[in-house]
Amino acid sequence: MEASKLLKEKRFWFASVLIAWAAGLQGHMMWMQRQDSFKQKFGDLNQSKDADGDLNADV
Template sequence: MGTRNFDVKKLLNDRKFWFASFLIAWAAALQGHMMWLQRQDSFKQKFGTLDDHDTDDRHDSTPI
């Protein structure tokens, strides 16, 4: 098998490397954000929102 010389300087100067790195990082961040949104929706479905509880408390007070 032949040996390949791996030139780090050439790799760091390559625009394709930086574009691919940015694309992978962006996709990972987007997936993490979507998972976080899904978790927030699941929590709201399970426990409701704070606004739902506040409106129930307001109806319990006696009018003046």
């Protein structure tokens, strides 16, 4: 009885969606941070420059 009453409440669904959104946002931010640390460690492969300052097209 309690579970069916809980599933009918809008506050429950709002809280569930809010928690899922926050978890997704946190996962996305962690992924972005991992991408940034990779670029700092290895450089941006698409924008790497050679000694002359020209863009390197050997990717």
